[in-house]
Amino acid sequence: MTRLLAVIERDLKKFRRNPVVLAMSVLMPLIYLIIIGNSFQGKLKALPVVVVDQDTGPHSGRVVENLQAVAAGPGTITIIRMKDQQEALSGVREGSYKAALIIPSDFSKNVARKSRPSVGLFLDNTDGISSETIRITVEGAVRASGTEYVSVREAAGEVRMRDVNLYSKVDYYQSLVPGVVIMAIFLGAMTTGAFNLVMDRFLGIDESYLLTPLSKAHIVSGLIISGLFITTLIAFFILIVSMLITGISFSAEPGQWVAIFAVITLTTLGLLSMMFVIIGRVNHPRIVGILSGFLNVILFFPSGAIYPVASFPGWLKSFALVNPEAYAVDALKSILFKGAALSSVSHDIAYLFMFTLIMMIVAIFAFKRTV
Amino acid sequence: MQGNKAIEVSGLTKTFGTLTAVDNVSFDVSEGEFFGFLGPNGAGKTTLIRILTTLLKPTSGGAVVACCDVARHPERVRHEIGVVPQAMTSDLDLTGYENMDIYGRFYGMPAKERKERTGYLLDLVGLTQRANDLVAAYSGGMRRRLEIARGLVHRPKILFLDEPTIGLDPQSRQNIWGFLKKLMEGDRMTVFLTTHYMEEAEELCGRIAIIDSGKIVVIGSPEELKGRLPGNDSIVLTVDNITQDLIAKVEKLPFVHKSSVEENKIRVSVDSGANNLPGLIDEARSSGAKVLSASIHEQSLEDVFIHYTGKSIREEEAKKVSFLVGAGIPRKWGR
Numbered sequence A: 001m002t003r004l005l006a007v008i009e010r011d012l013k014k015f016r017r018n019p020v021v022l023a024m025s026v027l028m029p030l031i032y033l034i035i036i037g038n039s040f041q042g043k044l045k046a047l048p049v050v051v052v053d054q055d056t057g058p059h060s061g062r063v064v065e066n067l068q069a070v071a072a073g074p075g076t077i078t079i080i081r082m083k084d085q086q087e088a089l090s091g092v093r094e095g096s097y098k099a100a101l102i103i104p105s106d107f108s109k110n111v112a113r114k115s116r117p118s119v120g121l122f123l124d125n126t127d128g129i130s131s132e133t134i135r136i137t138v139e140g141a142v143r144a145s146g147t148e149y150v151s152v153r154e155a156a157g158e159v160r161m162r163d164v165n166l167y168s169k170v171d172y173y174q175s176l177v178p179g180v181v182i183m184a185i186f187l188g189a190m191t192t193g194a195f196n197l198v199m200d201r202f203l204g205i206d207e208s209y210l211l212t213p214l215s216k217a218h219i220v221s222g223l224i225i226s227g228l229f230i231t232t233l234i235a236f237f238i239l240i241v242s243m244l245i246t247g248i249s250f251s252a253e254p255g256q257w258v259a260i261f262a263v264i265t266l267t268t269l270g271l272l273s274m275m276f277v278i279i280g281r282v283n284h285p286r287i288v289g290i291l292s293g294f295l296n297v298i299l300f301f302p303s304g305a306i307y308p309v310a311s312f313p314g315w316l317k318s319f320a321l322v323n324p325e326a327y328a329v330d331a332l333k334s335i336l337f338k339g340a341a342l343s344s345v346s347h348d349i350a351y352l353f354m355f356t357l358i359m360m361i362v363a364i365f366a367f368k369r370t371v
Numbered sequence B: 001m002q003g004n005k006a007i008e009v010s011g012l013t014k015t016f017g018t019l020t021a022v023d024n025v026s027f028d029v030s031e032g033e034f035f036g037f038l039g040p041n042g043a044g045k046t047t048l049i050r051i052l053t054t055l056l057k058p059t060s061g062g063a064v065v066a067c068c069d070v071a072r073h074p075e076r077v078r079h080e081i082g083v084v085p086q087a088m089t090s091d092l093d094l095t096g097y098e099n100m101d102i103y104g105r106f107y108g109m110p111a112k113e114r115k116e117r118t119g120y121l122l123d124l125v126g127l128t129q130r131a132n133d134l135v136a137a138y139s140g141g142m143r144r145r146l147e148i149a150r151g152l153v154h155r156p157k158i159l160f161l162d163e164p165t166i167g168l169d170p171q172s173r174q175n176i177w178g179f180l181k182k183l184m185e186g187d188r189m190t191v192f193l194t195t196h197y198m199e200e201a202e203e204l205c206g207r208i209a210i211i212d213s214g215k216i217v218v219i220g221s222p223e224e225l226k227g228r229l230p231g232n233d234s235i236v237l238t239v240d241n242i243t244q245d246l247i248a249k250v251e252k253l254p255f256v257h258k259s260s261v262e263e264n265k266i267r268v269s270v271d272s273g274a275n276n277l278p279g280l281i282d283e284a285r286s287s288g289a290k291v292l293s294a295s296i297h298e299q300s301l302e303d304v305f306i307h308y309t310g311k312s313i314r315e316e317e318a319k320k321v322s323f324l325v326g327a328g329i330p331r332k333w334g335r
């Protein structure tokens, strides 16, 4: 036990003497949050949409009101009213507007009669993200007007109605927070634990402690524990700061904090152990540098932190099934945004636990105690 | 127990691919002995120490160190030995004191004993003043002294030193020799040292083995080895042009025992060199050679080395670029 503590203390002391590493591990995820959060949000603001209301009846009025509410509230779109359908359509074609919504003159009448009321939506398909957003917004507005059976006819073809929560309180910026916390954990797991072993090996310092009675388990678990300590501290700090930055109001019960703690700790342990398996025998820091960029992309983007796992193609979905970061993101999203309790993220936690256990066993097994 | 043997090596061989780094080596070291391995670059000194200190598994043969077989009970052997590897291995981000203290904890030493021992050793190696500075701020010599002290913190029965003064200036070297000798007076410890410095082997070791290309060439005390050489002085003549005629003539002289040639130098072993130097120079001139310089010295381990291996260890030394490269790089090749 004293030996294990000595390994941990040595590692923590060395980390403390390198404040630049600490500063970078904290700053980088936060900068990432601000850059990604704002660049994606920029695209989704003030998209110009032309509305041609040929009906001017009670029901069409309500649809337009709903759209105006979106324009005034989240500001996803701005609305330009027009009388002439042709002028509106050519405006979309020329690129002046992102979309044109045409409400036909028989709209209110059809709604009242319940005889297949429909509206026409002409989208500028060249910009995928904005056209998708507008479609969702318009569908939401039509639904929210209480006219449930209206179909939105898109110029490009048939449109499926979707259940969209138009007035959700979670904006994109906030939804990035779990991902940023996971990224902080990844960075921490990358720069502590096994990486210190690689550095010692590179500098030839490993020889000095391989000569002592320290066992494989002492060395591996000591480095993992010190890495865990540093990384969870950073991750919690990032979580709190990014919640403040993005304005997530979250008054958790103790049980939820336990769940958050469990997810963060297990994810950290799992990634630290995984790094031991992957770079446990590497002897040059440059290899770690290359691997870290690669692993970050491989694990982070398919984690659901930026795009929902649900919209991945099948093969990528099955990768998300084994990706520990996907479980971590899912659990944090559920707790932070849906107010889930410990029990409702237990499947995520169970997976992370299994992942960690397997990786740790393999790590100790794979570690070579000779030079 | 094993009588009073500290190290027993028999038929030890280590190969890396097709290269035999240690070739069927056998020797014993008694308890309390200061034993040296003398050999040039690449002779296999570090490889041998790595096997004896459990870092490498031998290809064949075996070694018993302190208590047990190194391949069968490495963890028990590790408890009994202290090692100072060839490359610098202290932690740059820790202070000198922390380096020692953490090391003591790796051996499970209690706090009080660690403190006393660290204080004593830091004093011995003259680092008490700098104990709380980061090792990053140490000079090479200071770092080396710290590492030797660190290797002693847990009172090992056997201390292994792999080229302890490599890359250091003569003053630091003297300093290290000084406290190694002082240490030997105090603790009755066995020391196993490798070096390619003749003076170091001569100054410190009770017995040495000369190793070349992985093989032990000869073992004995420095006096014994020198005594086995024919003659008692060594003369080196530098001439403008070495000819077969010159060599033949020189070797025929009655007081000359042996000669060897390096570039434009001819080295001969002679009896009473001071009296015979003029005769040797005359003989060289008579064969038409121009003598540029002559030097004469008592025979040393250098001459022993040349006698047994046919080459000078100093040539090798000149090729040694950096003490860090010595042990840091080649071991990676095997993986």
Ligand SMILES: Nc1ncnc2c1ncn2[C@@H]1O[C@H](COP(=O)(O)OP(=O)(O)OP(=O)(O)O)[C@@H](O)[C@H]1O
Binding pocket: B016, B019, B020, B021, B039, B040, B041, B042, B043, B044, B045, B046, B047, B048, B086, B196, B326, B327, B330, B331, B332, B333, B334, B335
């Ligand atoms: N891991 C390895 N893989 C392949 N070859 C190796 C390895 N370690 C050592 N060697 C080779 O074994 C031979 C002996 O090397 P070793 O380091 O033991 O020599 P040395 O006597 O300590 O030399 P030096 O004075 O330079 O330290 C060298 O030819 C070296 O290249």
Ligand SMILES: [Mg+2]
Binding pocket: B045, B046, B047, B086, B162, B163, B326, B327
């Ligand atoms: Mg060596």
